Amino acid sequence: MTELLVARGLGIAFGGVVALKDFDLAVAEGDLLGLIGPNGAGKTTAFNLLTGVLRPDRGTIHFAGREITRARPERRALAGMTRTFQNIRLFDELTVLQNVMAGAHGRHGASTLAAVFGGPVLRRSEALIREKAEAVLARTGLAELAGQRADALSYGDRRRVEIARALAAEPRLLLLDEPAAGMNDREKAALSELVTRLNADDGLTIVLVEHNVRMVASLCRRLVVLHEGSVLAEGATERVLRQPEVVGVYLGRRRDHETRQGAGADASEGAGGGC
């Protein structure tokens, strides 16, 4: 299999805090990879470095055979790398359709075209974007919510709209940062089904950050486990989840949460599910 994304020796520190060190990651075309680890392990930081939200202090990133270590986030998005955020970032006052259309804008360059040509070119471009967005809404089961304002949606639907918006950019690689956070069981099942379809049917390469280890284990063939900024384990899902150091990290965290009485429901659920 061809490697779509390769990170080598990535590192970044914030003041005295080393958030990520010597981080290596290879994601093959067609992969559905789980990136897991306790709170503060460095998962979101890894996504921020891969997508260009942050620049690494050291290390390199290659995507589709090109070095992109210092490329701007927009260039990476155009090259086919798209993400969702741990904290949902929708335009609350816009409709679901408009939010998803916003995701397609970068890809189809409507704003640039508008500046250069204006008029009919812009209208054609907008029509194309609307068509793409409607197709994505149908694909993600959100078609009937197209006209709803984003702030009127349930939490789970807002998360799905985030994914739909990312898909509208027509990515080759989709990075999902805790897509199931705050979802109920029915929504989690629908999300798992969507992720499976996107990967198996559409061939989309996906990296999934998720605290719900049960969900990750059922979806991902391969896992990378981060702990305190370093890769603690990686490889086939079943094998990784049996490794004593991985079990230790999760059980330790669960005891932590128990003593703090109920903090981090997702984390304890994750620990119970997989380790």
Ligand SMILES: Nc1ncnc2c1ncn2[C@@H]1O[C@H](COP(=O)(O)OP(=O)(O)OP(=O)(O)O)[C@@H](O)[C@H]1O
């Ligand atoms: N912009 C920042 N400034 C300072 N410290 C940061 C920043 N971003 C992350 N950190 C620190 O880096 C470490 C890794 O954080 P990160 O958000 O990547 O963890 P995470 O694995 O995504 O955790 P969670 O599961 O809670 O989302 C933490 O100690 C965090 O406090």
Ligand SMILES: [Mg+2]
């Ligand atoms: Mg995070």
